Amino acid sequence: MSSAESPLTTSEAPQYFIGLMSGTSLDAIDTVICTIDSANNFSLLYSETYPIPDQIKKDLLTLSQKQQANELDQYAKLDVQMGHLFADCCLHLLAKNNLKPEQICAIGSHGQTLRHYPENQYPTTLQIGDPNIIAHSTGITTIADFRRKDMAAGGQGAPLVPPFHQALFKDINNEINRVVVNIGGIANITFLPASSDGVLGYDTGPGNGLMDDWCIQHFNCAYDPSGSYAALGKVDSNLLTLLLSDPFLAQKAPKSTGREYFSYQWIKIHLKQAQYEINPLDVLTTLLELTCLSISNEVSSLRPAVSELLVCGGGVKNTLLMQRLQELMPEVSVSSTEKHGLHPDWVEASAFAWLAHQTLNGLTANLPSVTGARNKVILGAIWQA
Numbered sequence: 028m029s030s031a032e033s034p035l036t037t038s039e040a041p042q043y044f045i046g047l048m049s050g051t052s053l054d055a056i057d058t059v060i061c062t063i064d065s066a067n068n069f070s071l072l073y074s075e076t077y078p079i080p081d082q083i084k085k086d087l088l089t090l091s092q093k094q095q096a097n098e099l100d101q102y103a104k105l106d107v108q109m110g111h112l113f114a115d116c117c118l119h120l121l122a123k124n125n126l127k128p129e130q131i132c133a134i135g136s137h138g139q140t141l142r143h144y145p146e147n148q149y150p151t152t153l154q155i156g157d158p159n160i161i162a163h164s165t166g167i168t169t170i171a172d173f174r175r176k177d178m179a180a181g182g183q184g185a186p187l188v189p190p191f192h193q194a195l196f197k198d199i200n201n202e203i204n205r206v207v208v209n210i211g212g213i214a215n216i217t218f219l220p221a222s223s224d225g226v227l228g229y230d231t232g233p234g235n236g237l238m239d240d241w242c243i244q245h246f247n248c249a250y251d252p253s254g255s256y257a258a259l260g261k262v263d264s265n266l267l268t269l270l271l272s273d274p275f276l277a278q279k280a281p282k283s284t285g286r287e288y289f290s291y292q293w294i295k296i297h298l299k300q301a302q303y304e305i306n307p308l309d310v311l312t313t314l315l316e317l318t319c320l321s322i323s324n325e326v327s328s329l330r331p332a333v334s335e336l337l338v339c340g341g342g343v344k345n346t347l348l349m350q351r352l353q354e355l356m357p358e359v360s361v362s363s364t365e366k367h368g369l370h371p372d373w374v375e376a377s378a379f380a381w382l383a384h385q386t387l388n389g390l391t392a393n394l395p396s397v398t399g400a401r402n403k404v405i406l407g408a409i410w411q412a
């Protein structure tokens with residue numbers, strides 16, 4: 028477990044929000060405690076990652092792939108297991124910070140995504156981690172199932188973080204055209220133009236996920252530390268062309284995707300199309316180039332032209348990836364969100380605490396320009412303690 032210490036006040040009045048985020052990388056559960064005041068001012072007070080037990084991780088990975096045996100029973104079991112795990116995270120946060128449940132206004136729990144099908148005939152998305160268990164075990168009002176109300180309104184149900192990025196990172200002097208990119212398993216961007224309200228946000232394609240899958244299969248590690256393996260290989264331009272021809276990358280926004288699409292299987296299909304053996308290091312370097320190009324191509328196409336790119340998510344720790352993003356966009360200043368006061372590891376979990384605050388206060392939080400929804404809606408549902 029890693030954590031950042033911060034003293035919290037012990038006043039009895041409810042004043043804190045908890046945010047829980049478990050992304051598609053399945054590396055850990057990110058947890059935060061924060062305050063959000065009536066003027067929507069956000070302060071992060073405490074943050075910590077909470078481990079996912081190996082067996083649960085293995086089962087989640089298996090169930091993330093389609094057509095597994097006994098899918099429905101496995102789903103029902105993992106929904107309960109993840110509910111308990113999320114509740115344990117919150118109880119741990121309370122104990123560590125000497126807080127009582129009555130001091131927490133609400134928990135915002137994203138849940139663990141198993142399926143995301145925004146383009147199906149019957150669009151749906153599935154995040155597990157039973158909120159009944161979280162609310163009952165912690166004694167804290169829990170807000171979850173954030174994505175499906177937006178889908179019910181005709182949206183993609185994703186991405187949902189752009190309004191939080193807007194609240195935190197929009198240039199208050201209305202001078203800088205800024206993009207925030209979250210590089211988790213999948214990468215998503217938020218465009219915050221300086222002078223207008225025209226916020227855009229969508230998934231650009233793979234983040235670290237394909238590289239992680241390749242490292243697990245070929246280098247016996249969960250990810251490429253700082254990009255050190257990718258630094259040893261070279262881009263295979265033929266394979267890169269094949270990967271870049273994926274239709275999702277050319278699709279116009281709004282668009283969202285998931286690990287069930289950009290999967291190890293996806294890499295294998297393209298390697299087969301290449302019809303020759305490629306050194307595993309070169310495949311990894313090519314996957315890194317794919318992630319960087321699919322982000323930089325989108326950022327470079329935005330108007331008015333972007334001058335600042337703030338990166339968050341685990342991708343920030345891949346030094347080679349950060350270097351390559353800067354090289355591909357020399358006219359853009361590339362840095363992490365820490366430059367604007369929020370450490371890149373905690374942006375996503377913070378966003379779900381913020382979204383919980385919106386829902387609890389009856390405020391809409393989806394951006395139709397981002398998700399494609401017909402109208403603004405209050406996201407998620409509330410499970411009373």
Ligand SMILES: Nc1ncnc2c1ncn2[C@@H]1O[C@H](COP(=O)(O)OP(=O)(O)O)[C@@H](O)[C@H]1O
Pocket residue numbers: 049050051052053054055210211212213235236239249250251252253254339340341342344345346375
């Ligand atoms: N030291 C590191 N070097 C390179 N990549 C890293 C490092 N630490 C974490 N990562 C990458 O960050 C990913 C986790 O990022 P995260 O933002 O938590 O993604 P998600 O939201 O999908 O869980 C890991 O799977 C890995 O690819």
Ligand SMILES: [Mg+2]
Pocket residue numbers: 049050051052053054055056057211
């Ligand atoms: Mg993560």
